Amino acid sequence: MATAIEPVLRNQLVDRREKLQAAANGFHRPAELARLLNEVDDALQRMDLGIYGLCEVCHDTVETERLIADPLTRVCIDHLSAKEQRALEQDLELAAQIQAGLLPAAYKSSDGWEVAYHYQPAGALSGDYCDLINGNDGSWMFMVGDVSGKGVAASMLMAHLQAMFRTLISINLPLEQMVERVSRVFCESTLPTQYATLVCGRVGNDGEVEVCNAGHLPPLLIQNGNVRTLAATGLPVGVFCSESFSVSKFQMDIGDSLFLYTDGYSELTDGNGSEFGVERLSRLLEGNGKLAPRALIDLSIRELSAFGEGRAPTDDLTLMAIQRRSN
Numbered sequence: 001m002a003t004a005i006e007p008v009l010r011n012q013l014v015d016r017r018e019k020l021q022a023a024a025n026g027f028h029r030p031a032e033l034a035r036l037l038n039e040v041d042d043a044l045q046r047m048d049l050g051i052y053g054l055c056e057v058c059h060d061t062v063e064t065e066r067l068i069a070d071p072l073t074r075v076c077i078d079h080l081s082a083k084e085q086r087a088l089e090q091d092l093e094l095a096a097q098i099q100a101g102l103l104p105a106a107y108k109s110s111d112g113w114e115v116a117y118h119y120q121p122a123g124a125l126s127g128d129y130c131d132l133i134n135g136n137d138g139s140w141m142f143m144v145g146d147v148s149g150k151g152v153a154a155s156m157l158m159a160h161l162q163a164m165f166r167t168l169i170s171i172n173l174p175l176e177q178m179v180e181r182v183s184r185v186f187c188e189s190t191l192p193t194q195y196a197t198l199v200c201g202r203v204g205n206d207g208e209v210e211v212c213n214a215g216h217l218p219p220l221l222i223q224n225g226n227v228r229t230l231a232a233t234g235l236p237v238g239v240f241c242s243e244s245f246s247v248s249k250f251q252m253d254i255g256d257s258l259f260l261y262t263d264g265y266s267e268l269t270d271g272n273g274s275e276f277g278v279e280r281l282s283r284l285l286e287g288n289g290k291l292a293p294r295a296l297i298d299l300s301i302r303e304l305s306a307f308g309e310g311r312a313p314t315d316d317l318t319l320m321a322i323q324r325r326s327n
C-alpha cells in the first residue's frame, strides 16, 4: 500500500521504536517490551517489502483510518478476532446512542408551527445533520445537512457542526454571517476533503422565513398545491475558509409547508438503477402538501420504499417537514 500516509506512519513507527528502546532500562516486563519492539520492526519491514497496509488474511487494503489510529494494525475490519469485533460493535452501539441523543425532540409544535423529521443512518452512525434550535428572541432555526463521507468520521463532523450552530445561536448573528463563521471553523478544523452541504433556516414572527442553502439539494416549498424549489445560494460549508453565503427570504402562510431532505432519499435507486429523484418527490408533495408534517413524512417514506421495492437505503437518509398551522 503506497498511500500518502505511509511516510507519516513510518516516522511514527521509527519514533515509537526509539522510545521503546530508551525505556528498556526501566522496563519491568522485558518480554512485553520485546513483543512491542518486534511488532514495530515487523511493520517497518512490511513497509520495506511493499506489503504494509494489506490484510494478512484476505490481502485487501486495511482501512486507512484504522491504520492512522493504530499503525500496527495487520488485518482489515472483516478479519478482526471475535473479541476485537465485539469491542468494536460495543463502541459503535454507544456512539449510536450518543448520536441519537443529539437529535432534537421529535415534534416542535409551538407558535403555530409544526415540524416532524425522519433520521435514518445507513449503518450504525449517520453523517446527516438534523437539528431544531430555539433562539432567544422568539425565532427558531432548522437545519438539514449532509457531511462528506459516511460512518464514524462523518458522525463526528456532524456533531461538530451541531455544536457550532447551537453555540452561535445565542449571539443573534444575521443568518449568512452565522453560516460563514461555521464554514470557517469547519474548514480550519477538518481535513481538506471534508465539507458539508447544508440547508439552514430561521423562522421569525408572522411567517417570515430565511433560508441559506449551502450547496445542498433544494428544499421544496409547497404553497396552494404549487411546489417551488429553493436552489443553492452558496458552496457547501468548509470547502474554503473564507466563503460567503447569501440568504433567501420568503413568507409562509397558514397551510404552507417546507420539505427538506438529503440525497439518501432522492438518490435511492430502483431495480433498474433509476433514481427516485427530486421531480418525483415534487409531484408527490404537490398532491399532498396539506397533510400535517408527520403524515407527509410517513407518506414520503412509504413512497420511497415502494419505489425501491423494499431495498434499504445505502446512504444516510433524513427528511424534515415544516408547516405553518395557525397564527
Ligand SMILES: [Zn+2]
Pocket (backbone or CB within 6 Å): 055, 056, 057, 058, 059, 060, 075, 076, 077, 078, 079
Ligand atoms: Zn481481510
